Amino acid sequence: MVDLRQLRTFKSVAELGSLSKASDRLRIAQPALSRHIKLLEHELRIELFTRNGRGMVLTPAGHLLFDRTAGLVRQIEQVRDDIQSVGGAPSGRVVLGLVPTVSCVLSTRFARRVIEELPQVSLCIVESYGGHLVEWLHRGEMDLALMYGPSVDLHLSVDTIGRDHIVAVGPSGSGLAEQKEVSIEWLSAQKLVLPSHSHGLRILIEKALSRKNLPIQVVVEADSFRVLTSFVEDGLGYTLLPHSAVRADAAAGRLELAPIARPGIARELIMARPADRQPSIATAAISDFIRIEIERLRSEGLWDIQMTQAGHPDAALR
Structure with a gap:
């Protein structure tokens, strides 16, 4: 029977293309990860990776499994994080996507703020163009993205910042x-x-x-x-x-x-997240902090942005 450990291992190896790199990420010994993959392939009765000198490459069946399960694994991990956050500080991993022209202004200041004020949140910032961010949001591999609109027809949960x-x-x-x-x-x-x-x-x-x-x-x-x-x-x-x-x-x-x-x-600056699931407690906290940090940059004259009422930090905290 397929279990969560096997799917987490599969997801990490698929993303990194290497058992050794997945071992470093998951902090699990490489032989144990190799065993997870073999058990998963045995259960599904098909090879999921092609092994070669350069690492591990997904087979067509592996690509199908990754597309269908990556978002599911992410949701299960967030349920665990939310349970641990109940009654305490937000905790867990949040993957935040930023377009390059936003990243160059926001990333460093925002990362420092998260480290100082949300120490139990593990923040992963991914910089890419809007089309890629939208795709990763739809696949459930990303929790939140700050990018430019228009927001029409994105089929995502979208808030306009300004x-x-x-x-x-x-x-x-x-x-x-x-x-x-x-x-x-x-x-x-x-x-x-x-x-x-x-x-x-x-x-x-x-x-x-x-x-x-x-x-x-x-x-x-x-x-x-x-x-x-x-x-x-x-x-x-x-x-x-x-x-x-x-x-x-x-x-x-x-x-x-x-x-x-x-x-x-x-340009319309928007904050987007997957429409088919509720944000984790940690993701909601990151969302609020983004609004506050953008307002600070605006008030300091470092970001010439006209914020909407919904995008105002006071609105985010009400």
Whole structure:
């Protein structure tokens, strides 16, 4: 009969591709983990991994088992964590997803706050783009994600935190910082470096230009936030990014920024979690702390975000 230990072992080996790495994560001797996998394969009467010199690779049957059980194992672990949290401090593991432009502003401060104030919570921050975060939320492998909307048709439980303002970004010496603001028409006349067509920011920018029937000049594309800023720094073109993500680079003199003339361009910042299960006590605590930390960054002038009433930290604690 398949048991939880076998499924936990299977999940860790599948994610890490190695018995030795899974042994380090689970703190269980490697021979015991190997025995769990063999018992699971015997029970299911099929091989779940292909063993080779580079590690362990899932077979088609292994992929199917992983897709069907990874979220289930996560839910069972959270039930255990919640029982241990009753009457005490929140405890357990929380996997938090962040898009890169949010991660660069929030991650370090937030991790320090969790270590200091939620010492029994094990926080795992995963940085990736919105499409990947949505997939992992649907599969139950991630508990919470902070990313950009729109939130329509995500089929997730979503709270809107606020609207994040987008600014024009240029290289040092471009004179961009001397401009009070730049118009959409000005942006249309510039050579731009932008994410690819599937990226939400690219879609937002193209819509802003198309509303005025303006062309767009994209000289090179990159789906990496840091690659985009390096392109701009080297003078390949201008880009558009959330102010918070490039504020430090501008302060260091590597980039220049200018706001976009009204109505401007803004992105909906959302907090999402799986819709088919209740958040654990630890996940709920992390969710509240995120709102509080974003409000602190806003009040300190480090994040130019217009928070919604629902996203205000006082609302989160009511």
